[in-house]
Amino acid sequence: MHSLRPLFPLLTTAGVLLAGNGLQGTLISLRGSAEGFSPTVIGLAGAGYYFGFIIGCWMTPWLLRTSGHIRAFAAMAAVAACASLAMVMVIDPFFWFLMRLVTGICFASLFANVESWINSQITNTNRARTLAIYRFVDLGAVTASQYLLPIFGIGGFEIFAVMTMLIILSIVPVSLADRSNPAPPAPFSFSPKRLWIVSPLASAGAITVGLTTASFRSVGPLYAESLGLQVSDIASFMSAGIIGGIVLQYPLGYLSDKIGRRSVLLMATTGSTLCGLFMVLFAGSDVAFNLVGIFLWGAFTMPLYSLSAAHANDKANAGEYVQIASGLMFFWAIGASIGPLLSAVLVDWLGAVAFFAFICAMHGAFVIYTLVRIARGSPDEPDRGRFAGLLRTSPVFARMAAQSVNRDTQQDNKEAPGGEDKPENSR
Secondary structure (H helix, E strand, O other): OHHHHHHHHHHHHHHHHHHHHHHHHHHHHHHHHOOOOOOHHHHHHHHHHHHHHHHHHHHHHHHHHOOHHHHHHHHHHHHHHHHHHHHHHHOOHHHHHHHHHHHHHHHHHHHHHHHHHHHOOOOOOOOHOOOOOOHHHHHHHHHHOOHHHHHHHHOOOHHHHHHHHHHHOOOHHHHOOOOOOOOHHHHHOOHHHHEEEEEEEEHHHHHHHHHHHHHHHHHHHHHHHHHOOOOOHHHHHHHEEEEEEEEHHHHHHEEEEEHHHHHHHHHHHHHHHHHHHHHHHHHOOOOHHHHHHHHHHHHHHHHHHHHHHHHHHHOOOOOOOHHHHHHHHHHHHHHHHHHHHHHHHHHHHHHHHHHHHHHHHHHHHHHHHHHHHHHHHOOOOOOOOOOOOOOOOOOOHHHEEEEHHHHHHHHHHHOOOOOOHHHOOOO
16 A cells, blocks of 8 residues: 555545536536526537537647646646536526536546546556556545535535535645656547447447436436436435446456457346336336436446447457547547437437436447347457456546556466467457
């Protein structure tokens, strides 16, 4: 643990920032509904965030090269805080769309900033532990932030002030406790066309996950509210989906290492489809059924992104991990930019039941496409890389995961009989 002590300021910053971001997504949906915005308008605001996220991912290397980590982080945090606070001062749909676009740019830059900073500080000896802690920080911060909603309520200024304070406070740990001056990350190699050539299935998986998980974050609170759930129950509903996302991540990943990625992708997306059907047909307005259903849906759905990444890297050439990760994030963000608006329009037209009907349709389509790819494709390669659970915060996290997986693979190769002559698997 001593080797991780210098990372505490960065991990604290990440936790506070993730909490503010996690709170904002749910709050904007519920407050927009309270202000009389239609689901379509709220879905458009959610789409604005992901449009901004796409922009922020690719401008970050330039920003860090020109400004450095601390100044870039402080600038983006200040802009994100101002944009978040402005939304309670100006209650207007178009203005909210613009502010969510701005916060999307800022949060993408902030996550890439802090993750590249963490990556510059870790070594092979503590890389795996750091990644595990970072995932725990992400899960804990986003889950805990949901329960600020029932504490402060959604109707006043206070909850927006708390959200803004979290974003601003994220500057403090790195400003006071971290004196490092890491080099900026290299520009991300970006070729969605290459990813589609390498693995159409992985590309389709990333789009599907973007369509459904972004809809859950942006329109899910409206679905829960329409059922008559109280704010505390809505917080539990959102938290259950987030916590569920970690439960099957590594069991499914381990299984995919053993029996093949496509088979496990099929299992997971079939599970997502069935959970969506359960929500449509049986959950109704029952709080317990909805909590169980969304927990199981999260458990099957959230690993799909990492499974898609593992499948693409099994098919890619050596050294293409970061390029593949950047392409996956692009496809995910495209889906995330469309999903909230499309699902919100359906909810506007057909009512709350249309939300999980939309999710069922998206995952059902991916089930069919996966079956087609299995029928047409060659068997999965036996020489697969090791599964790595990924966060969709920035391409930098994929780079850290790649370095961790490559190190583990090299160690396995050395320990295997005849491992001295076994070529490195860097896919």
